[in-house]
Each structure stands twice: as structure tokens, then as C-alpha cells.
Amino acid sequence: MGRVARDVSHALRENMVVIPYAQSEGEPNQRENMTSFLKSIDILWADLYPSSTYALNLRDELGLTCPAILFAGGAMPKGAEAMLFPWQPLLRPYDGILFSCKADQDIWRQLTEWSKLKEWVIPLSIDEQIFYPRIVDEQMDIRNKFGIPVHSPLLIFVGRLNIQKNVHALLNILSSVSEEIPNVHLCIIGEEDDIVLGEFKVRNTNYKEWLQQKADELGLTQRVRFVGPRRHSKQTQPAKEASLRQGYV
Numbered sequence: 366m367g368r369v370a371r372d373v374s375h376a377l378r379e380n381m382v383v384i385p386y387a388q389s390e391g392e393p394n395q396r397e398n399m400t401s402f403l404k405s406i407d408i409l410w411a412d413l414y415p416s417s418t419y420a421l422n423l424r425d426e427l428g429l430t431c432p433a434i435l436f437a438g439g440a441m442p443k444g445a446e447a448m449l450f451p452w453q454p455l456l457r458p459y460d461g462i463l464f465s466c467k468a469d470q471d472i473w474r475q476l477t478e479w480s481k482l483k484e485w486v487i488p489l490s491i492d493e494q495i496f497y498p499r500i501v502d503e504q505m506d507i508r509n510k511f512g513i514p515v516h517s518p519l520l521i522f523v524g525r526l527n528i529q530k531n532v533h534a535l536l537n538i539l540s541s542v543s544e545e546i547p548n549v550h551l552c553i554i555g556e557e558d559d560i561v562l563g564e565f566k567v568r569n570t571n572y573k574e575w576l577q578q579k580a581d582e583l584g585l586t587q588r589v590r591f592v593g594p595r596r597h598s599k600q601t602q603p604a605k606e607a608s609l610r611q612g613y614v
Contacts, residue, residue, distance in 0.1 A: 369438070369489060376490035377410075386420075399423055409433040413440035413448045421455040433460045435482075439529070441469035443564055449476060456482065465489045495595060511590045517548045526557040526573050526591075533579055540583045549588065556594040 377383050386402050403409065403424055409431050411417035421433065433456070435448065441464070448456075461483035464470040470486050499507070508515055520539065524530050532553065539551045557573045573591065580589045 372490045372492050373436070375492065381408075395419075396423070400427060403427065403429055403431065406431055410436065412436050412438050413445050415447050415451075418447070418451060421452060425455050432457070435460065435462045437462060437464045437469050437473070441472040445473070445476065458482070461485065463487060511552065511592055513550050513552065513590060514548065517550045518546055520549065520551045521554065522551065523554045525560070526553070526555050526576070527560055527562075527569050528567055528572050529560070529562050529569075532572075532576055536576065536579050536583060536585060536589070539585055539588065543585070543588065550590065551585075551588060552590045552592060554592050554595055 374383055374385075384402075384406060386399070399420060400423065403420065404427075409420060409424065411420060411433055413435055417435075424431065424433070437445070440447070458481040462473070462485075464473065464484070464486045465488060467486055470484060473480075473484075505515060507513075508519075513519060520542075522530075522532060522535055524532075526532060535551070539549065543549050553576075557569070559569055561568050577586075577589075577591070580586050
């Protein structure tokens with residue numbers, strides 16, 4: 366989950382102690398280590414992907430009472446299949462599910478006839494050391510650095526360069542917008558990853574290269590800037606604590 370996991374983890378630390386658990390399935394002493402971990406925490410934080418199954422199964426098998434908060438993340442548009450099918454017997458009325466937007470909650474309510482899980486909608490957190498209003502001089506410096514004309518309207522995409530994000534559709538939108546606003550530019554911020562779109566059996570191989578080719582075919586090469594990931598120069602938290610995708614709280 367990359368950036369999202371780091372920012373959510375950082376936000377959680379404002380009000381609680383976060384203890385990551387990142388041991389891979391099948392490693393020596395997995396059951397012993399997970400049992401010790403589950404007995405030491407007050408709340409189990411898990412995502413809706415299959416990697417969370419082991420912890421939920423073990424919680425049930427050991428009869429532990431720590432509630433689970435399930436982070437919907439990007440699983441709702443994909444049907445939350447891991448949760449709705451294998452997990453139903455493992456969930457309890459005092460567990461909860463956290464959505465990052467109302468749209469995801471609406472999907473959940475369409476997928477389920479009834480649910481006793483507690484529900485929360487909390488927008489994704491951001492790192493204010495990176496994302497904050499710039500003064501005019503800083504804005505001009507950034508535009509100059511990436512060759513963006515000073516007075517051109519600027520559209521910005523921030524996220525993983527992955528076919529899951531449908532960035533190619535954004536290029537089609539830019540093409541249409543440019544017919545009305547000829548000097549519009551698009552800045553694409555983020556790094557390419559290798560996460561597949563399993564539901565459609567699509568890999569993310571060479572996605573950035575394909576986007577660049579598509580921009581060229583649409584005559585948008587001079588209007589699109591791929592600036593890569595933007596990270597703060599200071600590491601706000603240890604790397605080993607950054608991932609919630611393979612761990613729990």
C-alpha cells in the first residue's frame with residue numbers, strides 16, 4: 366500500500382502505540398510468534414486481503430477477545446471478496462470496518478444484506494511535511510524545475526503508476542480538456558510498481574512506458590510531466606514500521 370500505509374500508520378501513532386507484525390507465512394515459529402503477538406495487543410488492525418486470514422483464524426481458534434478493525438483500503442471496488450466469503454465466520458459483532466470514503470461504504474452496503482460490524486468513514490491521512498500550500502515563489506520554482514509554463518492551468522495526479530489507477534483514462538480526459546484549454550498541463554506524481562490487477566489477470570509491466578507512448582499518440586507529450594515520487598528529505602518513521610499491508614496493529 367506504499368504511501369497510504371505510511372501515512373495511515375503515522376496518523377495512528379498520534380493516539381496509540383502501533384506494533385507492526387510483518388512475518389511472512391510459512392516462516393519458522395509463525396504460530397508461536399503470532400499467538401504471542403495477538404495476546405499482547407488491544408486491537409487487531411488488518412486489511413481485507415488474504416494475508417490477514419492467518420491472524421483472524423488464529424484469533425478465533427485461541428478464543429481471543431481483541432476486536433479487529435478492518436481497513437477497507439482499495440478492496441471495496443473489487444468486491445471485498447476475501448472478507449465476504451472466507452472470513453464471515455471469523456468476524457464478531459464488536460469488530461469494525463473502516464472506509465476511506467463514503468463511496469466505499471455505499472458499496473459495502475450494497476454487497477451485504479445486513480452487518481453488525483461497526484462502521485467508520487475516515488478520509489485518508491496525508492503527510493503535511495510533503496503536501497502543504499506553497500508560497501508563490503516556491504510554486505514558480507517547482508514549475509520552472511519541471512518545465513511547466515508559469516500561467517498554464519495545471520492538473521495533478523498523485524498515486525502509484527499502476528493500471529489499477531486508470532491513469533490512461535486521465536490522458537484521454539486531458540486530451541478533451543486541451544481542446545477547450547489549449548495550454549493545460551498534467552503533472553503525474555508517483556512511482557511505478559509491480560502489483561498486478563488480479564481480477565482482470567493484468568500485469569503492470571511497463572505501464573509508465575505505455576502511458577508515455579499513449580501521451581505521444583494523443584499529441585500530449587509536451588503537456589504531460591512524469592516527475593516520479595516526491596518524498597520528504599527526512600524519514601518520519603523507520604522503514605520497518607512503514608507497512609501495514611503485511612502487518613497488524
